[in-house]
Amino acid sequence: MAVMTMVQAINQALRLEMRRDGRVVVLGEDVGVNGGVFRCTEGLFQEFGGDRVIDTPLAESGIIGTAIGMAMYGLVPVPEIQFSDFIYPAFDQIVSEAAKMRYRSGGEFTVPMTIRTPIGGGIRGGHYHSQSPEAYFTHTPGLKVVVPATPSEAKGLLLSSIRDPDPVLFLEPKRVYRSLKEEVAEGDYSIPLGQARVVRPGRHVTLVAWGAMVTDCEAAAKLCEQEGVECELVDLRSLVPLDEATLVESVKKTGRAVVVYEAPRTSGFGGEISAILAEKVIEYLEAPIVRVAGFDTPFPYALESVYMPDAGRIREAVLQVARF
Amino acid sequence: MSPELLQVIAENGAPSTHEAPVLEKQELLRLYRAMVMTRALDERAIQLQRQGRIGFYVPSTGQEGSHVGAAFALAPEDWVFPSYRDQGVALLRGATVVELLHQCFANAKDNTRGRQMPVHYSFKKLNFVSVSSPIATQVVQAAGTAMAMKIRKERRVAMTFFGDGATSANDFHTGLNFAGVFAAPCVFVCENNGWAISVPLEGQTASTTIAAKAEAYGMPGVRVDGNDVLAVYSAAKQAVDRARAGQGPTLIEAVTFRMGPHSSSDDPKRYRDPALCEAWKKKDPIERFRQHLTRKRLLTAELDREILDGCAAEIERAVVEAEKVGPPAVSTLFEDVFAARTPQLEQQWEAIKDAVGRGVVGKGPHGEFPL
Numbered sequence: 016m017a018v019m020t021m022v023q024a025i026n027q028a029l030r031l032e033m034r035r036d037g038r039v040v041v042l043g044e045d046v047g048v049n050g051g052v053f054r055c056t057e058g059l060f061q062e063f064g065g066d067r068v069i070d071t072p073l074a075e076s077g078i079i080g081t082a083i084g085m086a087m088y089g090l091v092p093v094p095e096i097q098f099s100d101f102i103y104p105a106f107d108q109i110v111s112e113a114a115k116m117r118y119r120s121g122g123e124f125t126v127p128m129t130i131r132t133p134i135g136g137g138i139r140g141g142h143y144h145s146q147s148p149e150a151y152f153t154h155t156p157g158l159k160v161v162v163p164a165t166p167s168e169a170k171g172l173l174l175s176s177i178r179d180p181d182p183v184l185f186l187e188p189k190r191v192y193r194s195l196k197e198e199v200a201e202g203d204y205s206i207p208l209g210q211a212r213v214v215r216p217g218r219h220v221t222l223v224a225w226g227a228m229v230t231d232c233e234a235a236a237k238l239c240e241q242e243g244v245e246c247e248l249v250d251l252r253s254l255v256p257l258d259e260a261t262l263v264e265s266v267k268k269t270g271r272a273v274v275v276y277e278a279p280r281t282s283g284f285g286g287e288i289s290a291i292l293a294e295k296v297i298e299y300l301e302a303p304i305v306r307v308a309g310f311d312t313p314f315p316y317a318l319e320s321v322y323m324p325d326a327g328r329i330r331e332a333v334l335q336v337a338r339f
Numbered sequence: 340m341s342p343e344l345l346q347v348i349a350e351n352g353a354p355s356t357h358e359a360p361v362l363e364k365q366e367l368l369r370l371y372r373a374m375v376m377t378r379a380l381d382e383r384a385i386q387l388q389r390q391g392r393i394g395f396y397v398p399s400t401g402q403e404g405s406h407v408g409a410a411f412a413l414a415p416e417d418w419v420f421p422s423y424r425d426q427g428v429a430l431l432r433g434a435t436v437v438e439l440l441h442q443c444f445a446n447a448k449d450n451t452r453g454r455q456m457p458v459h460y461s462f463k464k465l466n467f468v469s470v471s472s473p474i475a476t477q478v479v480q481a482a483g484t485a486m487a488m489k490i491r492k493e494r495r496v497a498m499t500f501f502g503d504g505a506t507s508a509n510d511f512h513t514g515l516n517f518a519g520v521f522a523a524p525c526v527f528v529c530e531n532n533g534w535a536i537s538v539p540l541e542g543q544t545a546s547t548t549i550a551a552k553a554e555a556y557g558m559p560g561v562r563v564d565g566n567d568v569l570a571v572y573s574a575a576k577q578a579v580d581r582a583r584a585g586q587g588p589t590l591i592e593a594v595t596f597r598m599g600p601h602s603s604s605d606d607p608k609r610y611r612d613p614a615l616c617e618a619w620k621k622k623d624p625i626e627r628f629r630q631h632l633t634r635k636r637l638l639t640a641e642l643d644r645e646i647l648d649g650c651a652a653e654i655e656r657a658v659v660e661a662e663k664v665g666p667p668a669v670s671t672l673f674e675d676v677f678a679a680r681t682p683q684l685e686q687q688w689e690a691i692k693d694a695v696g697r698g699v700v701g702k703g704p705h706g707e708f709p710l
Binding site: 074087121123 | 418420449450451452454455459461462463468469471473476478479480481482483484485486487488490491497509510513514516517520521674675676677678681682683
């Protein structure tokens with residue numbers, strides 16, 4: 016076990032899988048010689064060479080489109096989009112091509128590819144380096160969407176994603192890249208996609224989160240504990256496929272749910288979670304399901320800390336629900 | 340600078356400025372038969388659509404020389420990224436008429452399981468990649484497959500087809516740019532048929548030619564008479580040989596004409612002068628090749644009749660066979676979304692299975708779907 020950041024854990028996962036499987040290639044802007052602007056691909060170019068760690072022209076639809084061609088042909092590409100805010104030129108290739116290929120070809124052509132891209136705010140990145148676009152993609156049949164919360168989670172989930180036979184969008188919470196360090200197991204391990212993680216058990220309120228918000232929820236849970244309210248925190252890990260069973264089980268027990276996400280509130284993935292709970296456990300609910308989310312505004316620069324859900328806002332929502 | 344227009348067979352079937360490629364009689368006849376079959380199938384499929392027996396169709400009439408000619412330069416292990424107007428490529432590479440018609444009827448024997456509109460074929464066994472409706476998406480994917488071929492050090496080629504309208508799309512630029520930068524073994528074949536539904540070429544680009552665009556991507560651009568199958572083949576053969584030898588990509592502009600509508604839902608009388616079609620009829624690729632083969636004494640009237648009748652008979656047998664097959668089962672709706680169903684898909688399948696069982700859903704335009 017070594018203590019490391021999420022950047023180091025991702026780097027280790029990529030290196031491990033590239034050593035294990037000669038079909039794995041990494042491509043994207045600045046991922047080669049420079050090792051990625053966040054250094055997630057550091058040293059890979061030097062170890063595996065330019066055929067497997069490819070600095071591409073600056074064109075997102077080209078990165079994803081060529082990765083699709085590589086994947087259909089039998090490679091296992093891991094393209095990187097430098098910031099998820101820049102992913103939209105590749106939207107067509109992701110949602111209309113990668114996600115639909117298996118279905119539209121009757122299962123003959125497949126796209127085993129993992130798109131890595133940083134998401135989320137909290138780094139003073141302004142509008143174009145801070146957004147959380149997961150809901151655009153969870154609305155796309157044929158695409159898996161994974162969001163790790165911690166370094167060791169990132170390693171295990173990334174290894175599962177690269178080995179998955181379908182396209183995976185792997186959203187890395189960039190605020191956690193270096194701010195959170197933890198022990199990460201050496202060697203090969205994977206965390207199955209579609210299994211949520213109960214981060215901490217609790218009797219009174221279920222907190223549902225993914226990515227960077229898991230850390231804020233942990234902080235909020237500690238604050239609530241001081242006021243006698245126990246939170247059960249569920250980290251979804253993957254939004255598609257979704258582990259409804261763990262979610263439903265938890266809310267049946269607590270009877271209360273607060274869903275936390277960084278993206279704009281309206282049509283965010285937390286709305287889907289709320290709807291599932293309303294459909295499946297309404298008879299267990301003791302209080303309305305409450306969402307704590309970003310606002311329906313573009314992501315701000317100066318007022319970032321106001322926009323982002325934090326432990327204080329989450330705590331208030333938990334107490335409101337607990338005392339309903 | 341516009342490249343010259345490469346031509347082997349003049350419009351009257353006589354030899355033109357460029358030398359004919361060296362091909363055996365059997366190869367030439369195989370090429371001819373694929374073109375004739377493509378035309379005959381188009382004509383029959385449009386009838387089927389008009390009779391309401393298939394839902395939609397995209398004819399390639401007039402363009403057989405372009406795509407069949409270019410694909411003839413490929414080896415079986417090479418890959419093709421077609422547009423939706425390239426059925427001749429599938430036929431040439433070995434798809435049977437009945438396989439194409441199963442897809443058009445979207446029946447239980449359609450290898451793509453009734454999932455797309457007619458002509459959106461996909462044949463893994465022929466390295467013929469699933470056809471997409473969005474324009475030019477295949478161009479950049481072909482560049483990626485070519486990059487993979489190069490990474491694996493295999494001497495293979497990816498060839499992609501697209502129309503003149505596609506050259507306006509982001510992915511045309513991106514695909515050619517990536518292929519140029521990585522010297523990928525990719526051949527880009529633009530079937531310039533003059534029209535992107537209702538918009539003529541001058542509405543797509545102010546460039547003198549499409550071939551001229553190759554210059555900006557650091558690759559050769561070749562302009563060829565797209566209604567001259569041997570000229571297209573010659574240009575494609577040279578491009579494929581270059582790619583296979585590790586010399587990088589080529590852009591080929593095959594100048595042709597879409598004789599029919601964009602699709603069975605389109606009426607070209609709304610936007611173009613029918614006289615244009617009359618003028619292009621004189622350049623018909625099949626008629627021109629027929630005259631060439633006749634001049635070379637490779638095709639007699641009897642053999643020609645045999646080929647035409649053979650194609651017609653095969654199509655009729657295939658129509659009967661494909662139309663007999665029922666629709667795909669409801670369960671296929673939930674298959675191939677992912678390699679395995681997610682719990683959500685499983686729940687939705689259980690719910691619909693129940694609804695079908697109670698007769699609430701499950702009826703299509705031609706009766707009930709099997710579960």
